[in-house]
Amino acid sequence: MNRSAPLITRLVAAGVDLLAGIYLAAIVLRVLIPRGIFDISPAPFTTTDMLIILGSGALLMVAGMVSGASLGRSAMRLTVTDGWGRTLTTHLGWTLLVTTVMTGWIITGMDPLALFSSGGLEGAQRIFGALLTPDWDILGEALMAMVETIYLAFMATAIAVPFSFLLSFFSARNLMNDVTHRRIAYVVLRFITNFSRSIEPLIWAIVFSVWVGIGPFAGMLALVVHTIASLTKQYAEQIEDVDHGPMEAITATGASRTQVIWFSVVPQCVIPFLSFTIYRWDINVRMATVIGLVGGGGIGNMLIQYQGLAQWNEVGAIVIIIAVVVWIMDVISARVREALK
């Protein structure tokens, strides 16, 4: 055993073992045995179960510490006992992987037969048949809804840009690491943007549809929040990439911090910023379509209505319109971004 390794590293290694043991015991006890072997839903959670699970974790951790054969030690690049210790660790790793795949198979209700059963194939034939014979009577209405979606995405992008522009300078590490209060502001801002980006626009749409009522406005607000978070991060990363030389040169003229940023950082970023913004609008058109499904307005809203009525020919027409418009926007935005380089 490597006694010279820092305490924190050894603690993390032990923690990894503990979690691995708990995880392994939990999926075996709660998923693999009841649902995999007996095909029943697991019995209600009892204190005994809890103790067994926690106990297994503790057991694995202690075993790892005593024997030196442990996943945690191997993950933290500490010495693992040679020979049997290494073999045991490898086996443990494989056990974890295999049980995880098995658990995943059970939990997702994997049923390849359903794909190819006669009943399944009949359903597929029905829906594809309808989708491939679209009903173009709704063309005008669908195009209007599509336009609404595009504008929704456009407005969301346009509203988000000034916010992102301003925030990005405060989220760029190279501009914020000189004094303590800036470093704190940087960390806080990064946390907020990362956190709001990790919430899907779909969920924001639900929040705003309760707040301002179902409709395009709620959908747009959802996109605004997500776009601010995403663009701020992209802009900030671009700022972190700027050539430091011009910044130094402008600083050397006696320019203030604001002047340095405005005259040496911004000129280097304008074109990439524009490129990111156009791409974000493109992404937002696609997202706006999905957001429409939960009442965010536009073409998604229309799609979900016809789907609810099981009017598959109309659904087919809408799907084709979405695909074509998204494809066209994608091509245009790629061309424009290419031209900007």
Place this chain on the structure above:
Amino acid sequence: MQPVLSVRDVSLTYPNGYTALKGVSFDVRQGEFLVVIGLSGSGKSTLMRTLNRLLEPTGGSIRYDGQDVTHIEGEPLRKHRSRIGMIFQHFNLIRRHSVLRNVLYGALGAMSSVQSITGRFTAEQQQVALRNLDIVGIADKANQRADALSGGQQQRVAIARALMQQPSMLLADEPVASLDPATSHSVMQYLEKINKEQGVTVICNLHFLSLVRRYATRVIALKGGELIFEGTPDAITDEWFRTIYGEEAVEVEIR
């Protein structure tokens, strides 16, 4: 005559623990053309950046024009920097902006942030900028994009930008290191012209001794962050050369 710049026992240790300067002391009088020589990593660039306080020394003191500037910050620091022009090995122009605008940015130090943010410079400033471009012989390029110019021309734009500050001193950090020999002399001659005609003190880092002998009025040499030589260019004997650059070094001529 009182020295305009007085460096006393200046040391600088970077936050990562690397010590770039160890107790460097020297004086510079108004109108000198002082060249700093030494191997890459000997502390030349660091020294230069402590003089206009892009970097703050961790020891010693720097007096400029009678004022202790070692630890100033805020407005006094801006003012100090604006009195000293600086040019760089890689020119450091704003590539996408016009030559004229790049020169005008030299005036930022004398303007308030609010005043300058609209990017509008006065007619007088534009005239001064054009005159400075004329001094370095490229007034005809004023409206071209900076990155459309050759390396030597870009360095001349950088000199014009520094002149825009109406500096009493010019720092040149390896000004010709990324230029070819012919262009090198052209750039050095503009520095010499400004030094002689306007009386601007020049402190310049150089690699080629032939350039040092041609342009310097005085030389200092750094090795491992310490000042090991101070004297006239012709005092750099072969022995000094080997001390400064190491036993293996061979002098390369640039004509």
